[in-house]
Amino acid sequence: MKNLSKIGLGILTSVGGYLEVGSIGTSLQAGARFRYELLWALLIGTVCVAFLTEMTGRLAAVSHHTVVDAMRKRFGFGFQVWPLASQVIVDLFVLASEIGGASLALELATGVSMRVWAIPIATAIWALLWLGTFDAIEHGVAVLGLVTLCFVVAALELGPEWRELRQSLVPHMPSADAGQYAYLAVGILGATISPYLVTFYSSGGVEEKWTSKDLMPNRMVAAVGMGFGSLVAMAVIVVSALVLAPRGVKAETYQEAAFILTIPFQRWGYPLFWVSLAIGCIGAALEISLDVSYIVSQSFGWDWGESQKPAEEARFALIYTLAMPIAAIPALIGLDPLKLTMFSMALTVIALPIVVGPLIVIMNDEQYLKTHTNGIVTNVAVVLIVALAFLLAIVAIPVQMIGGS
Amino acid sequence: MTRRSRIVRVEDLLGQRVRTAAGDVIGRIEEIRAERHGDDHEVTEYLLGRGALAERFAIAPRFFGRHPTKRVARWDQLDIRRPDRPVLTCPVEELKRE
Amino acid sequence: MDLVRDVLDARLVDRRGRSLGRVDGILLDVRDGRPPRFVAMEVGLVTAARRIHPRLARWVRAFAIKVLPVPVRPTRYSPRLCRDIGVDVKLDVDAQSDARLLRLEKWLRRHVVERIPGAGE
Numbered sequence: 250m251k252n253l254s255k256i257g258l259g260i261l262t263s264v265g266g267y268l269e270v271g272s273i274g275t276s277l278q279a280g281a282r283f284r285y286e287l288l289w290a291l292l293i294g295t296v297c298v299a300f301l302t303e304m305t306g307r308l309a310a311v312s313h314h315t316v317v318d319a320m321r322k323r324f325g326f327g328f329q330v331w332p333l334a335s336q337v338i339v340d341l342f343v344l345a346s347e348i349g350g351a352s353l354a355l356e357l358a359t360g361v362s363m364r365v366w367a368i369p370i371a372t373a374i375w376a377l378l379w380l381g382t383f384d385a386i387e388h389g390v391a392v393l394g395l396v397t398l399c400f401v402v403a404a405l406e407l408g409p410e411w412r413e414l415r416q417s418l419v420p421h422m423p424s425a426d427a428g429q430y431a432y433l434a435v436g437i438l439g440a441t442i443s444p445y446l447v448t449f450y451s452s453g454g455v456e457e458k459w460t461s462k463d464l465m466p467n468r469m470v471a472a473v474g475m476g477f478g479s480l481v482a483m484a485v486i487v488v489s490a491l492v493l494a495p496r497g498v499k500a501e502t503y504q505e506a507a508f509i510l511t512i513p514f515q516r517w518g519y520p521l522f523w524v525s526l527a528i529g530c531i532g533a534a535l536e537i538s539l540d541v542s543y544i545v546s547q548s549f550g551w552d553w554g555e556s557q558k559p560a561e562e563a564r565f566a567l568i569y570t571l572a573m574p575i576a577a578i579p580a581l582i583g584l585d586p587l588k589l590t591m592f593s594m595a596l597t598v599i600a601l602p603i604v605v606g607p608l609i610v611i612m613n614d615e616q617y618l619k620t621h622t623n624g625i626v627t628n629v630a631v632v633l634i635v636a637l638a639f640l641l642a643i644v645a646i647p648v649q650m651i652g653g654s
Numbered sequence: 655m656t657r658r659s660r661i662v663r664v665e666d667l668l669g670q671r672v673r674t675a676a677g678d679v680i681g682r683i684e685e686i687r688a689e690r691h692g693d694d695h696e697v698t699e700y701l702l703g704r705g706a707l708a709e710r711f712a713i714a715p716r717f718f719g720r721h722p723t724k725r726v727a728r729w730d731q732l733d734i735r736r737p738d739r740p741v742l743t744c745p746v747e748e749l750k751r752e
Numbered sequence: 753m754d755l756v757r758d759v760l761d762a763r764l765v766d767r768r769g770r771s772l773g774r775v776d777g778i779l780l781d782v783r784d785g786r787p788p789r790f791v792a793m794e795v796g797l798v799t800a801a802r803r804i805h806p807r808l809a810r811w812v813r814a815f816a817i818k819v820l821p822v823p824v825r826p827t828r829y830s831p832r833l834c835r836d837i838g839v840d841v842k843l844d845v846d847a848q849s850d851a852r853l854l855r856l857e858k859w860l861r862r863h864v865v866e867r868i869p870g871a872g873e
Contacts, residue, residue: 325760326774326803550763550772550774552770560871564857564860613713665802668760688753694790696789697789735782
């Protein structure tokens with residue numbers, strides 16, 4: 250039973266990682282413009298994020314420290330403030346994208362402009378955090394997140410070309426438009442390897458009081474949870490490649506792509522699309538707002554945890570309360586959520602090294618991990634993927650900006 | 655006996671380059687050890703150099719090379735009254751090496 | 753004990769396990785002819801800001817004096833209060849009953865959080 254609850258944390262984390270506005274948005278565009286060609290970015294992103302979640306779960310189980318705890322104690326506040334600040338900024342941008350995505354989902358459902366929905370959505374997310382417990386949120390999102398499996402069903406229904414699909418899992422140059430291709434690869438990597446997954450998952454592990462008995466289940470959860478998420482994101486690429494690409498739809502906005510599921514599912518397709526988008530975005534928004542509170546509280550050594558009532562942890566609760574109105578502003582003024590998403594994902598990749606670098610140092614610290622320090626494969630895989638993503642980003646982002654789109 | 659005393663912050667000392675009386679830099683302060691004596695906690699020694707840093711991070715030796723130097727200065731071998739410029743009060747050779 | 757590895761930046765907890773903040777600074781009393789004495793662990797926003805840049809600390813202080821409803825001076829804990837140094841530093845104090853501790857947390861709880869419905873006891 251306890252393992253089932255851990256899988257819940259894994260799926261919640263992965264819903265936040267994959268089934269949200271970032272992954273849906275980048276996957277839709279990738280499929281529409283390059284068919285299966287960018288599947289490899291999703292694959293290496295998944296490998297990286299599975300390693301990262303396994304690592305942070307292991308840190309929580311062996312040392313009872315969260316990533317932020319360990320980072321502050323090892324590196325000191327003078328250094329740790331930089332990863333903290335970058336992550337708070339990235340979190341706020343991504344949170345704004347999620348609120349935008351959820352508001353847009355309601356626009357698709359009702360025809361009423363997303364600007365009207367920004368405040369109700371932000372308020373609803375806040376109320377769930379204020380009134381709910383971690384368990385309720387975790388299980389609710391994990392169960393509702395299963396709706397997004399409709400993309401997998403759709404992909405199978407449409408019948409992808411398996412040979413071409415398999416070949417796309419190996420990194421390669423594009424058939425055309427290298428600038429756009431690289432920018433989308435960065436977007437996919439940023440949407441997949443989100444730094445908040447790392448801090449969130451380790452906080453969840455500490456909050457659920459894992460011990461070294463949980464190491465094996467932790468490994469399973471990292472693999473199953475992230476596998477689940479990446480399966481859905483891959484399905485989005487495939488469906489987009491089979492539905493949007495042949496029709497010449499570039500998926501420059503979510504509205505353009507909203508009919509995507511009506512081909513396999515007819516009249517159920519449209520509601521399934523906006524429901525998936527809404528659940529994914531709200532799930533991710535819950536996770537990210539909690540994450541902002543987690544990392545700030547842990548940095549300053551305040552009591553933290555979503556299992557307590559707000560009155561017992563006033564500062565913790567006020568941090569996410571403060572984050573919500575700030576993050577609602579872009580949706581409120583009607584900023585295009587897909588553009589904001591792409592920007593947030595690029596920003597995420599730029600911030601990755603400063604968060605992941607110190608984490609790798611801690612994961613090799615024998616005082617924290619005892620005999621469970623990182624193996625050479627984990628170290629090398631994570632460092633290589635993060636370095637690749639970062640290099641791709643500093644090349645692709647300026648090109649994209651100069652070239653315009 | 656003089657009763658003059660002044661407050662110095664550990665976070666100011668940390669990472670500062672330690673110089674000999676002649677002005678040569680011999681390494682940075684990476685750790686400060688204290689022990690309890692009766693009701694008081696007193697500083698016993700300062701650990702200097704990359705070896706002390708490696709020890710603080712408890713990282714497998716493969717990341718720091720095999721034998722990074724670590725020097726140990728007894729409390730009376732290091733003058734910390736100016737935390738931005740700590741100075742040895744003895745020749746380097748008298749410091750313990752580990 | 754190792755002041756940097758074990759104490760600086762460690763989380764302080766009281767007798768009941770309540771967090772008191774992190775050790776933002778450590779004060780040594782440098783005496784002539786005798787070993788420096790470890791006199792206090794300091795917790796406070798200004799002390800933390802000082803570690804980024806002294807100028808930032810001055811700005812934070814000026815700003816905090818203007819906006820915060822509670823005194824901004826850092827809290828100092830004597831090492832004599834230490835009961836155990838491990839993952840956290842456990843202190844022999846009680847944050848609930850001691851009005852000098854967690855001033856901001858208590859103020860926010862009373863004046864902000866508890867006025868919003870659903871905040872709990």
